[in-house]
Amino acid sequence: SYELTQPPSVSVSPGQTASITCSGDKLGDKYACWYQQKPGQSPVLVIYQNTKRPSGIPERFSGSNSGNTATLTISGTQAMDEADYYCQACDTSTYVVFGGGTKLTVL
Amino acid sequence: QVQLQESGPGLVKPSETLSLTCSVSGYSISSGYFWGWIRQPPGKGLEWIGFVHNTGSTSYNPSLKSRVTISLDTSKNQFSLKLSSVTAADTSVYYCARRVGGSGTYFESWGQGTLVTVSS
DSSP: OOOOBOOSEEEEOTTSOEEEEEEOTTGGGSOEEEEEEOTTSOOEEEEBTTTBOOTTOOTTEEEEEETTEEEEEESSOOGGGOEEEEEEEOSSOSSOEEOOOEEEEEO | OOEEEEESOSEEOTTSOEEEEEEEESSOGGGSOEEEEEEEOTTSOOEEEEEEETTSOEEEOTTTGGGEEEEEETTTTEEEEEEOSOOGGGOEEEEEEEEEOSSSOEEEEEOOOEEEEEOO
């Protein structure tokens, strides 16, 4: 079965750039998407088709995907960005795979 | 704008069947898209359960396939989840969501989630 690996935690200082990685076999051949989940809330899509942002998602969120790794980048990180982030292999497969999640701490 | 809302019992006994319904407003589920269920054990990550297409075709997580049924009720604009023979390991927050298909698939809209506890 296909697996996606994320670091359990990432820390960043306010105003700095945070990068969260997601690794999977030939992930770059698929689309990757990313969800943000704050405590007690439902996940929210922040990146789809590797680089696209849904309406309402700030421009500081960006994505890339190449080789075996997809990356979510948050530029000028704000305290409100502190959350869990999950990647997903978003291809046409009939199966859905999520990464294990990364807790982003802004300190 | 589509909205989804989960409903169902918050407590289920071991070995029984968990049944949840997702009510959809703002869009007719018979018109398109995939309609899915995802769960999240307390303090843990997301686990995909399965989804149903508006045509009625389904896809399930292989690890749950033998116990899962997802179906549409277009007359009520709802879709449902049934998970049989539950154990404490099935205790989770259960989310319903709309999945966009095509060249890059993703869950674009989610319900608020409902906690289901499996306990006697």
